[in-house]
Amino acid sequence: MDSILQLEPALVWKHFSDICSIPHPSKHEEAILAHLILFAQSHNLSYKQDSIGNICILKSASPGFENRETVCLQAHVDMVPQKNSHITHNFITDPILPYISGNVVKARNTTLGADNGIGLAAILAVLEATDIPHGPIEALFTVDEETGMSGAKNLEHTFLTAKYLINTDTEEKNEITIGCAGGLDANFEWNISRTPAPDDYISCTITISGLHGGHSGFEIHLGRANANILAIEMWNLLQKHIPIHVCAIEGGNMRNAIPRESKLIIAIPKRKKQECTNLLSHYISKTKQSHISSDPHCSIDITYADSCPEIIEQELSQYILQALVQCPNGVISFEDITRGIVRTSTNLSIINTRHNKLEVNCLLRSFDTKEKCELAKNMEKIFSSHKASCVFIGDYPGWKPQWGSPFVQLVSKVSTSVYGYEPHIHAVHAGLECGIFLGIFPEMSCISFGPNISNPHSPDEQVEIESVGQFWQVLIGVLQAIPVKE
Ligand SMILES: [Zn+2]
Known part of the structure; x- marks a missing residue:
């Protein structure tokens, strides 16, 4: 097996492969944003874009799930451009070349952009799939997370209506992030x-x-x-x-x-x-x-x-x-x-x-x-x-952890069933986009989880293949378990 297109879940890896082919370093996200708009148009999904570039694509509930609360699935579209010094690579024009190495996917001499490209790919897979049960979805794609979170900081309070937000930027499998520092x-x-x-x-x-x-x-x-x-x-x-x-x-x-x-x-x-x-x-x-x-x-x-x-x-x-x-x-x-x-x-x-x-x-x-x-x-x-x-x-603003909240319990239950052991629930003493979101949407409940990504922001960045499937199972499991509207 040599192509990431042969990996499972196929739809997630297909989107990740597309993302790798489109240059998207921080501050140069035009091409990936255009790709998202084209995706929405070709799948008859309505979307909006704000003046800084953030995109929200809407997908209505699958049959039988219309009465569920709206969930926002979120990923940042930019990646950190780092390469080994002996090679030439123009991050604004050249594609990332992912390859399989044992149980991980890496890139040839550059950052891979699994941070946050796998999250982005998984959200596109949810938007495209016709066989996943879910309530109404707002898929939020933010710009410029890696160099100052200006996308998140400039969100308008009218851009989202979701009660729950799932951020996909955590880099340890079976870990659930529930707080961050302002x-x-x-x-x-x-x-x-x-x-x-x-x-x-x-x-x-x-x-x-x-x-x-x-x-x-x-x-x-x-x-x-x-x-x-x-x-x-x-x-x-x-x-x-x-x-x-x-x-x-x-x-x-x-x-x-x-x-x-x-x-x-x-x-x-x-x-x-x-x-x-x-x-x-x-x-x-x-x-x-x-x-x-x-x-x-x-x-x-x-x-x-x-x-x-x-x-x-x-x-x-x-x-x-x-x-x-x-x-x-x-x-x-x-x-x-x-x-x-x-x-x-x-x-x-x-x-x-x-x-x-x-x-x-x-x-x-x-x-x-x-x-x-x-x-x-x-x-x-x-x-x-x-x-x-x-x-x-x-x-x-910070994101104060709510250790035992119903949403944390819900995600933790799904995560336990996928991995077979209880998740590590934690809060980080650093800034994350969720902290910014909560400053803008104070009523929202946020959570963050993702696949296993090692050495992000370096040419040694790699994502563990098995954990992508597990992350995907947790994501669709949580979507199914979202409560009915109050
Ligand atoms: Zn990230």
């Missing part, structure tokens, strides 16, 4: 002025590197060191013992990552060099010891130079330090401590000293919008009382 970017900024360092001062550069880092949502509770926090701790330690001045602090470069590297440049009196080294050495050995399992490759280097860059004005640098010391970081509260599910967190992601500004970026996440707002207010109070200007942007 987010908020907090940006703090000081205007700084600089003066030359006093005559007898030398510079000391402290460079932190080799930390584990990781995703600031999924991995925030793992106790990994934050390079910016280490730099702040050393600044705070030194200024208690030595009359230091700060020249610059720089660390982190991605708003959603735990920073792995940070650099602090200070000015110290030349005569205090040994004391400085002693204080730092003690701190470094203590820190390495306490992070030996989370960050085994932690490296902190100290270098001295006779010439000294300009220093940040002393009074202001004290305000900056105090705000940074007080800035909350890491896990704020747990939703479920035994399952390691974080409810609210914040990550001190980026610190930048530019020409005349010092900027700090934190990314706050929470399942609970109220708790996230309280955290934001607390941080605003800390930074504004230390002379920083505060801007909060990019607010998006």
